[in-house]
Structures are given as structure tokens and as C-alpha cells.
Amino acid sequence: MTTVLERDLVQRRGFANVAAADGTVTGFRMDLRMPNYRGIAGSLVEGVEVVVDGESFPPEAGVWTLQGRTFTLDELRASTDVRWAADELATVTVPRPGGLRLGPHQVAVAVRLRAPYIPAFAQPSVFRAEGVRVVVPDAPITGPRLGVSLYSYAGDMFTSMTLEDAMADIADLGATGIEILGEAHVPGYPEPSSAWIDTWHASLERHGLVPTNLGAWVDTAMWRDRDLTVDEGAAQLARDLRLAHRLGFGFLRPKFGVVSAELDPHPIWAPAVEKVLDLAADLDVVICPEIHSPTPLHHPVVDGYREFMRRTGSKHFRLMVDTGIFQTVPVDDGHEGFAKGKRPAFLEPLAVPVSDLEEMIDDVAFIQTKFFEIDDAGRDLHIPWEPIVDVLRRTGWDGWLSSEYEGRREPYRGRDQVRRQHALLRGLLRG
């Protein structure tokens, strides 16, 4: 699969601390996109000034890695056979004992390049850029495993990010779980080609990723004149269970159409799911109804799911919790598809007590770590992560925490916000 580059000169992916062989952190690194329209001989590079949180690093400080080889700036200036290509990244490693603290940083760069076809008095050309870049801890964590839902990248997928980029972004966080939406991320859904499936598995292996949850829909109001029947709903579930299994997913979240403002699912949900429980067991895929704001944990909808679990005794039907239900502060960023100036119900603070999660944690198979914004200081503005993580610690819950960014869909914002969330969560989960 192909990748594309981030437009900003300093790539978000790859911004990290670096360590010596003995584990001592010795500095930080960043990947730079060629800022000019053409690639150049390495000898034309005049270095990069870097400023991080007000601390300056001169052009001579950085060590350059180009086309797999590493150079000091003087070595690069004298080089004869290495290029900084327009479609390749340069890695600049800056020495700084201890590296950078974890989380977001203000980063500014000025890349200097010589262009002999421009009169000398106007040289070197200087290309400047600045923005926030995030260092994600690579220290071990205990308890839950971390993953990312590609829903987080809705503002980028297919336009400034390929599936391969999404995988590379996730792997770069040290995360291992990938959650996708069948209808968004599987070309040719519901029947992807064998070639695509082979590519999928090869890419997972390359990036060291495990498929977690496959998001699916049962659009009960698919037609305007009648609802889906139980058999039609069950057929869709069976199809998606088989697809999940073929792609390596252990969880399937079917989102049924709703019949109320509180998200009561269409009544076919229970008989339709019951028809495929044996198949789910055969394939070992857990079907997870999603508990999503504005539905709290203590609510007839959730009671219905838990009663179904008890009645059927199935281990292949368990709850998925979206952490948006714990939101304590309103979100006023709007949401695509909704009219401006009117806050949708799911952006109101539902503020479910975290103790409710603890109470029913044994029924919870999967957690989507929904969030809306983490600020430049690394603080989440809406979701209380410390008490949530405390519950997971106390109960020994060790399932997947799958990032689900649901804020504004400007290009690259989701990718940056996911990095911030992983810095935050890994900080809380450190072993």
C-alpha cells in the first residue's frame, strides 16, 4: 500500500525521543519533508535551526539521516552520492541529554537549502514552519492494551492519509490495536478482493498491529417504506462476522438503527443477534453493542443488553463502552452533518459516574476512548481520564482502549489529537 507525506514540514509521525543502546535518552528526532518543490543533492543542505519550547538548537547541532545513511552537517555538505528526494523524508536527530518531556511541544524549524540557479545574494533559501508536535512515551505500560480506531482519522482518510499511513501512525505510538469501520475502510465492502485481504494482513504484520474491533451497521431504516426484518438483520450480522473473522478481528460492533431519542435500538436487534450467536462462537468474534452518549450505563437499553447476556449465557455478546458518556464539560465545536449553533445531545456532558463502569466492568469487553480535544498542555478538556484509569487499575481490566477522536475534522487534527491522547494515557498507565 502507498503512503503520502504530511503537508507540514515537521511530520507528526516520527517525532520522538532517541536513546543510546543502554537506554539512556540522548536527544530527540524529527522527520522533515523536503520543503522545496524539487529534491536536491545532500551537499546543498545548509542545515536546520530548531526551536523547541523556546530552546534553540543551531543548524550544526542536528545529525541527518538520508536514504538510510547518517551524516553530520559538514559531512552532508561534502557528500557526493546522497540525495534528499522530494518524496522522501529526512530524519534530523538533535542531541539533548534526557530528551524532551512527554506530551505536546511548540516546535519551530527553519530549513536552509542552497539553490545554485538562484543568484547568490538571495541564498540560502529558508523554509520556516512551526506547530505543536507530541512526544509519546515508549516506556512499558501495564493493564489495558492501546489501540486506535480509524474513525479518529475521519478528517484525513483517503484525502491526506492512506490506510498504510494510518497503520504507520498507530505503530509510531507504540500502540498495537487497529479498529476500523467496515463501511469506511474496507475497499469493496462487504466483499473485499482476496488481493486486498492479503495486503491487509501483510501491512498488519509489517506494522506489528492486531485487528481489534470491526465497526458495522445494521441500518434498520435502510428503505423508507419498510424496516429490515429479523432475517435480513441476521444475514447482515452473519456477513459482517465472517468478514471480521477473515480480517482477524476479535470484536464486531453492530450499530442498529434507533427508534428513540435515547438511542433505543430497533427491536429486531435481540432476535437478529440471537440467530448468529452460534456463528459468533464458532468464529470466536464477540458481538459488542456500543453504549454511547446520550445513553448512560444505568438505562433500559443497557439493562436489555445485560439481560440478553444472562438469558443466552453467551460469552460472545458483551458491552462496548464509549467514554463520551463520562464527559463532564459541553463540547461546542459543532459536528459534521448537524446544523450549526445547536449542540447535538451526544455533545452535552452526560457525566455518567465512573463508579457505574466499575459496577458492570465484568460485562465490558471493549472500551472506545472517545475524546474531543486535548490542549497544548496535554490536558483533556472534557473527559476525566484519571478516575477512568483508576477503575481499570482497581478491577484489573485488561481489554483494548481504542482511541476515538470525535472533534473537528480539519486535516491532520485527528492525527495530532490521537498522539496527545496516547501521551496522556500512557503516562497514566505507566508500569
Place this chain on the structure above:
Amino acid sequence: MTTVLERDLVQRRGFANVAAADGTVTGFRMDLRMPNYRGIAGSLVEGVEVVVDGESFPPEAGVWTLQGRTFTLDELRASTDVRWAADELATVTVPRPGGLRLGPHQVAVAVRLRAPYIPAFAQPSVFRAEGVRVVVPDAPITGPRLGVSLYSYAGDMFTSMTLEDAMADIADLGATGIEILGEAHVPGYPEPSSAWIDTWHASLERHGLVPTNLGAWVDTAMWRDRDLTVDEGAAQLARDLRLAHRLGFGFLRPKFGVVSAELDPHPIWAPAVEKVLDLAADLDVVICPEIHSPTPLHHPVVDGYREFMRRTGSKHFRLMVDTGIFQTVPVDDGHEGFAKGKRPAFLEPLAVPVSDLEEMIDDVAFIQTKFFEIDDAGRDLHIPWEPIVDVLRRTGWDGWLSSEYEGRREPYRGRDQVRRQHALLRGLLRG
């Protein structure tokens, strides 16, 4: 090769008039990107309201083409086996006798989609977008042939546009020439893999494109302690001539380092070129020095090139003219790599008389149709196209006009501006 989608809902590529079999123009069409984060069953589409230059077309007016099949809105609502996938475009064709006039239009859309998992009172979801979209004439032209330099797409290449996208954009204009920069657009330059070269030729054929000019550099000041020798310069030229030939290009523009503010080329240019003139003849690739602002046509640099032509008698060394030399109005948009607030010399209006072009047209092999901005009314703000095209008409010049957009490098701007230029030029060149 892979493509990515334009971020804006209404894609620039594919915006066009449509005609019946007998040639009567019956309406216009546009490609829409799925505005939501997931693909959906066609039955969930509730249509799109379209407004073009203040004229409204209701949701029922448009005919939808999805996955190669065409539907009225009612047929789509009742459909059972077609999807609007997140990674596929929907084509909406709107009837309007006579279509839209050529050039830029203000286009607004509101795409309506149903999501059964959202309470009915908040449905349908409505996704709005607006912007300028350009209809390029598909009528035949006479005289010069039209092409595009990928330099025009510098703000998009590798980040929001692949090489395959660039080819598709050019083909969508009805243009047939593709100009590239070796150091920017050939992965692995100067030694691309055979696999890549095969892909290059296959993509050219698929899009009906002809390689025109390969842009190359001879960076005479490549190292800081000494200049390139004649032999080193000649070796680079030979390498690039062979690459040009292998990729199917008929022209090579080598940009030598300069030694003055007026862009006097480094003196090795003449002996280095002379050493490869036989090779150029063998490969039938014309070497073209570029005449670029601030160097006018009557200038010792150009005199030197023309004298070289006369002295060697070679047909494989001829001039390339960049139309920036005809610029009559200053450009104050700045330029990447140059300090802000100071206008580089090449953005000053050099205003070379068009009669100078006529005078030496027989020495001109290639024209880069440099431009900076064409406004929403389709008018170029800096370059006088009518007299330039008049000269080409009068002299019967029939070489390549290769678009070279050099304005601001915001995403998608170059792609939009190239469409505007082709609408303008095709209007002037209509048979």
C-alpha cells in the same frame, strides 16, 4: 499507481459539461466525495441541492452514478445492491440545456444522507460545501498543443496528490502533455527502478498523455569549495538525456547554476552542452535553456544561446521561454524560500514586448506558460495572454504550451489555477 481524493466534497477534477450522443450539451456533472466518515447503502442517499452562480437545482434534479450504474434519486432510494463507498466518488449529473459557460463558477452543494442510527428528528444529516469550480472547454483547438508542468502542483504533490492524480488532472483538462522535474517526480532519481518506469509508461497510456519536457539541474555550485567541471557538467547532462529518452521525453531543460543577478549561467554551460550535442541528436532530445525573468529576450545571455545555436548548427539546442518575462503587473503574493515583504526580482513585471517573441520565434522550441493568478472571473492578473496567443497564431507556432503555475502553494490552489488557465487558453485557441 494510487490516487487520493480531493478533500473538498465537490471535486475539481471531473467538473464538466455533458453532451448527448449528437453533441448537444444537456447539462453538467460533478464528482462528489462521500462527506460522512462511512460509506452507505445507496438507499440512504437523500439527494443533493446544487446552486451554481445563484441558480438552484433541487435534490430530485440530479441523476446519480455509483459503482458504474446510474440512478434517479427515487431509484437510488429504492436500490438494494449499490453503495456510496467512503473511498469512491459519486457522479451527479444535473440537466441544464446548454450546460454551464466555460471558466470558473461559484458552486454550493448540500448533500443529504440518512443515518438510521441517529434519532429521526436529527435526520437527514446535511453536509454543505461551496467553492469555485471550473468548466474547461472540450472543443477542438488549433495551433499549439497543451500540457501541464507538475511544478504547478508543488503545493500538493506527495501530500494531497499522487503522480497518478496529476496525470488524471491533466487528462481531465483535455490536455495531452506532461512536463515533470526529474529531481521531484521520478522516485529514485537519477536511477528509477525498471518497475517504476513500466508503471510510468502504463499510466501515460491510460491517461493518453505524452511526456514533453524533463526539467533538470546542473548545480555548478554543488559543493562549497569548488565548482563543477565541464566534464562533470557534461556527465550530468548525458545522464539526464538518457533518462529523458527512456521516459519518452522530447525535451530536456537543464538549469545551470548562475553567476550574476541577471541569471548569467555558469561558463561551463557551453562546453558541457557541446560535449553532449551528438548524444542529444542520437536520442532526439532537444536541450532547452530556459529564458526566465528577470532575463529578457534581448539580453547577452540569450544572445549567447542563439550564437551557440548558429555556431554548432545543432537542431537539438533551442530556447525555452517562460512567459513570466511578459508579466505586466507586480506579484505580491511572496514566494516560498524567500524572505517575506521583499519582492524577488522574478516577481517584478519585466514586461518584455511580445514582439520580441515574434522576432525570435523560430528559435523557440518550448513555452512554459508561467502564471501566478487567474481570478474568479477567469482573468489573468499579470500575464497578457491575448497578444501572446496572437503571436503564436500569426507565426503558426505549434509547439507545447506547458502550464506552470507559480502562485501561492496552498493545497489544491495550483490544481484549480491550472484549470482556470486551460479554460482561458482553450478559449483563445478555439479552432
